[in-house]
Amino acid sequence: MIDKLKVSGHDNYDFPKTRAALNQLVADISQLSVNIHQTHWYMRGKEFFRLHPLMDDYMDQLAEQLDQIAERLIEIGGAPYSTTREFIDHTGLPEETGEFGKYTLEDYMERLVNQYEYLRDVFQQAMLVSDEEKDWPTQDMLNGMKELTDKNIWMLNAFLGKGPFGDK
Ligand SMILES: [Fe+2]
Secondary structure, eight states: OOOHHHHOSGGGGOOHHHHHHHHHHHHHHHHHHHHHHHHHHHOOSTTHHHHHHHHHHHHHHHHHHHHHHHHHHHHTTOOOOOSHHHHHHHOOSOOOOOOTTSSOHHHHHHHHHHHHHHHHHHHHHHHHHHHHTTOHHHHHHHHHHHHHHHHHHHHHHHHTTOOTTSOO
16 A cells, blocks of 8 residues: 555655756757747748748747646746746857858758757756656656657758768
8 A cells, every 4th residue: 555644745756856957958948949940030042941841840849848848847846947038048059149141051950950969968868867856757758859859850960961860
């Protein structure tokens, strides 16, 4: 029999490292979405009609992930970053003013791969700490998100003529 006194209470549901990792993801996913929107607006070139709507698909994926992660964070007692200032103060991703003609379409996709690779590593870290703290519902939620990130990296690298890890 489960002893209710032993499994109930705040102490058994305190996942500080997981909360920090989820908030890191809130900041990074928010910033990645901003950067992808910039790419969507500033790209020019022969692949425009294919890549412009692809950026919409990526933003849709990220919006869904962001909401799930922020709400999971609240479920485990956290408070998600919710202002643009908090996102930029905590993200590990770059912020750069948009400029027409600065990057080719390939440059934009290279930059996007690099940013997705960073996000993949943040997902991995969040999965590791949620495992360490035994917050398995969070880890379960993150598994699929990391897989989708791996897939995006593979496809973007394939577009660039590279293998899934950026190898030739
Ligand atoms: Fe648009």
